[in-house]
Amino acid sequence: MASQPDAPNAFVLLPDDIIRELFEALADIDTPRRAPYRKAWTSSARSPDLGWIRLTHVSRRLRHIGINLSTLWGRVVCSFPSAWETTLARSRNAPLDIYLGHDGFDAYSHWPISAEELLARARYISDIVSIGQPASRSWWINTSPTSLKYLELAVQHYNFRQGIKPLLPLGQITAPSLVSYKTSYGLALFSKCWCLKMHLIDCLSVPTTTKLQIDCCKSPALLCSILERPETTRSVKYVLDISAERDPEPFRNQAHVKCTVAEDIETSSFQTYRAFKPTKNYSLRCAIGYTLGLPHRGDYAPSSIAASVCTLTFHTDMSVPDTPIRPLPETKHRLEQFGEYLAGFKGIATIYIQRESAPILTVLRDMEAKSATEVVFPSLATIVLDVFSSRLNVATWNGFVDLLMYRKASRRPLERLVLMGSHLCHLSPDIDGGVTKMKLDLRPVKGLVNEIVDLRGKKRCKAESTFNQSLGLRDLNFQCIHTFKNSVLFANTGRGHLAIRLVTQTTALYNALAEVDPPRCAGRWSLYVDDKTPPSLGWIKLTHTCRHLRVIGVDMPTLWARAVCVFPSGCKEILARAKDAPLTLDLKAGGLIDYLHLLPAHNLVSRALHIRDLGFNSYRAWWKDKTLSHLESLHLEYRDVRESEFNVSDARKQLSVINAPVLRSYGILGGFIPFHAPALRTLSIDHPVAWRLLLDSLRSCPLLETLTLTDTRETASTMPFEGDSVSLPYLRYISVQAPSQMGVINLLEALVIPDSAEINTGNCSSPDVFHALLRRRQDVDYISPLGDMLSITAVEIGNSPVRYDRSLRLSISQNVERSYPQYRPMPERGITYEKKCSAYSRRNAQDNPLARAITDTFGSSESAAAPIRTLAFYNTKGFVERDAYPLYINPVPTSVTELKHFRESLRHLNDVTTIYTPEHSAHLFMLLPPDSGPAASKPPLFPFLKTVILNVDSSKMNESTWSVVVDALAYLEAEGRPLERLVLMGSHFCHLAPTYNLQALLMIPSDRNTKLELNIEHARALVGEIVDMRDEGCTCNNPAY
Template structure:
């Protein structure tokens, strides 16, 4: 009894999703480079029996997805019938690319729904600029995704009028400002290339419906010091054909990601941001250099510190070989989320700078006064700890006076989160201390969240209780204390040698019960997990 055709079809589609065909290793490719073994994948189902073969050969959609997996094969091309095609030249298919010359591709490209080719992985420099001329004056009525890399020093100003017509294009990744008509474009990735901020600004003006925009590099006015010939001549030729910059409104934008690698990029980023009118809810991510002026200028931009964003998070990390990074996030409070729960930045503005944690006061000072006064939640997180001695968290090398002055600007904070701050008591002490003008830090503070992983000594807990008592006495009590982390169950102090030296005895002696804290606040939320206790008792 034969399986029904629709069941066999589902088997083909299911296998195609997990086992696509893979071409053999490209000729001449070194053996040390990883390459999955060649396989026919789902095509092997056509060898099961005549019935399955007849069904499989008739699935034009599946054949259209693998038309470029191997060298041009007339039989595969014929099986695609009139189905939309996926034309992709991945690194593993480079050995076949020369066989896909223009005469073979030209009749197929109008049927392409997806076209991907990133030339930067190719060894053949003669191909640079091939697609720039190939797509000129072409009409691709069903194209929805286009990913191209032509070689960034290729530009023909005399062909600016030869536009690629792609009315259904929604996703574009490109390394040069190719003239394209794509009124439905939703996602643009300006990949590595000669993207001067003026060129990029003029280019995105063509796509008013953009929802996602990413730029890997943005060149500023100091380009002559970083762009080499022949790229310099190409860039200057492109700039001569760009109109004077003016404000571009991207009212549909949901996500903007920009990366800076040097000072030239920083200059270009700031210039681009100053000419963009963005929705207040856009998720903005900027990764920049270490200049303090860059961080200050970005944070002062209205796209970062609009008054709807009232949650400020500063995360410091340190990676071996990469150094320090500070990630600053500004978000809008989610009323449905519980206090103390890690938030995934949705609709947030995020800035990453290559700076050590000691510059945290500079970051805080960069927040405009109006935005600082409307902040309601503040979080410090010591995400990746490479401390050689006892961990002192984000504030290990911060000047206490500068930090006090910076924190006093955030007078409306109601929730403070201190995550992985080790045994450092600086912020805890500042919450109880007053400045020379008798101003108390965070006078409206009502919720304190402590996430402890490396353990703390008894003196740290004594300092916490002293701060809670001082604020209560001053009429500024903390009403809610949330304690989390696998290092918050016991102190790290060694017990007396006269006491029982068993492990159980040590743990009981060093246990943090949170009973003293319950006498000082209205509510203690104990979110510690005894089963994951990571306290170091000796």
């Protein structure tokens, strides 16, 4: 997320309180997770994810707000064990969520707080209780977790076939704040082990308002015993929710009847029935499984509890839209038996039925017709009919009308009939009539009920995806508790709150999330993507929160237009939501041509706002004969575009021209495609380009501001350059990363650019091009003058320490007024000449690479080096084996013979006044005193030298090297031109090291730590002043490598 360039700006419009609410909302829908367990009994194959914590990495403002939300950090204190100290500190005194897992409290033994303190701060505890040794995990003995609100226990069983011995009492737990207690599937495997099941429940002394939840219980007797407990027999109303649930195994349809002790649902909010799931207001929920057949009588609840059931709901499993599973038996006989069983619930006052459960209405009609004395559902007052997936057929509707007629005739009419759903506008024929629709007449029904509440949606009879209707309504934690009124939106979650007060702020929230959390693709569409982030819906997850957020999110075509290529299987749906908005075609490895074949009916290219295409064949010129009228950004990667084989006219014929009148940014890798872009601002070419072809395209973009290219090359055409200049009045920056051809000079000569334009060239491997660049800086007055600093460095090139080459780099740059510590980093801007040489090639003393590089740089004339005032040497770290002593690549020759020959090339630099060198190059100063013999009659080296800067940063300086420096200072003082100042810098300039050659050093590694005293007083008497900028303290035992 932090890699998005505009991410911080997207949150400018949001105030701090909205950002806090955003953090709280993301904490519910994007929880951080660790591997391999998220909960104590649930194995998670998902990879670890930071979740909402990623938002703190976007900007400093978001980080400051997020870190101060101690409540959220308390929930994730156990998510990342390696960072528990940080998360625990950020949680401050907030309640904690503790996941004990298989290790129990032993996993937190290294924490600075005890288990008792953890329990005292615990808000949520998830634990696994072993059947073999339950007492070892009975942490609740003699404890009183006053902050505990949520408790989840799982049972770890091993050899359950041998039976379970009776368990001893494990004590009582007092949890006055406990609101939810949940056990897992482990209980379902011990349907006859009453001691174990009731023990896990009876060991709690909790308030009567505590929610008790048992999933997948297969013991009806246990359910009845729980319902008859004093805590659950208080005066409340029951909701019997009959819902279907798809079995995870294929070809099996598993249904569950869920008996839920819950608060009565407000009758004024009938829409909540559709999204109703017993996860919020329940006190107890048990699921009794049966395979779409008749459940056994008594499996739901005892008669005393059945009399208190006031609401009956039916929910269909819509997880697979094409094959919904209804919670009713399939055969007519079993359906009639099921209806007779439901008639035993005399207290039912409200029935909620979805389209797939509508046949139960026909069963109730037949029961009303057959029963002369017994009344079916005597307290029934409201029927909610919700049809949102497909239309009702005529027979089902007529059977429902007959039921209303029977109740009217028996003087028991319904108080109200609630009609809901988007597909309750017409009826379908009893025999499959395709798209045939029949009129739904409500006039006969109005006289059969006291009130009709019409909550049907917009009338639309086209077949729609049930997935889109049920998304965010059935399987999500968010429940809508209010509607849009006066442009105000309220949404509520089970454990957090999201209150976005204005629609404009909601839109700003979507725009912000689109910048920091864009959708990411998966599969073959991301095989060549550099980042390895897992696929994600990104901001689209917010549309799955509730209906109101979904309405706003779906109606944002600009955001959907950016994601049209992220999910190929849903591209048509995304295109429909994008409407007429310009598209972002970020195709990556898929290729635009493949995508056009996928959607041949849509003209994607003409609507594209951004295109990123990675291809490998030049014949895929999808831009041919097209005007990309909306295109603003284009990035191409091609591997075989050989524009060097064509002249200008041939290239336009072979490659065509990209015609984009509003294109602002164009980048290409692996070749160059000519273009016509009058509005172009940025051009980047990562490939050697034919400069004539480039110059011809630059004529069409007078507004260009930035030009970046690797190098130039000549075309096959022998036609001479006519010298027509190209004016770029707004150009601010030109960069040539690796100039090696004279075409770079020709291109620069042909461009007419402002005086303030900055020209940056990378490492130049051609002496001719380097000299031409130097002459250009000297001749052209509107470019910055030639630099006065020469920086020399050596680097190793290669991929192994066995075989590699070296590269000498000489850079000329402008040495602005800088302090002495600013000499440590090598100057970044300047003109650099690079000369490669073999590290193991045999050569004589006169064939010194550095000497030849200096000669290539300045030629044979000493006047070319006259502007140089500062000479700086830089060392780089070379290839070394693991745990080996570090070796630094020194550009200065180490052989005495080569060093003396190097002295002759340094005579070009007569005007040097300052020398900067690290410890590995300090032996250079042995060249200052002349040798005896004919060389003594030559002029002195560096006659105007005034300042020497010694930087010892990586390891101690050798004793012999320091002696060379002192001897050089003594020579200068004896010659009558003493050094004005000696600058000492570095962290390792505290002591000296004994002098060893490399072989001796490898033989006696124990002497590496030997340190000798450094006496600078003798040097102080030989120079005008010593500027001591060394670090304090001794760091000899801390090598900086």
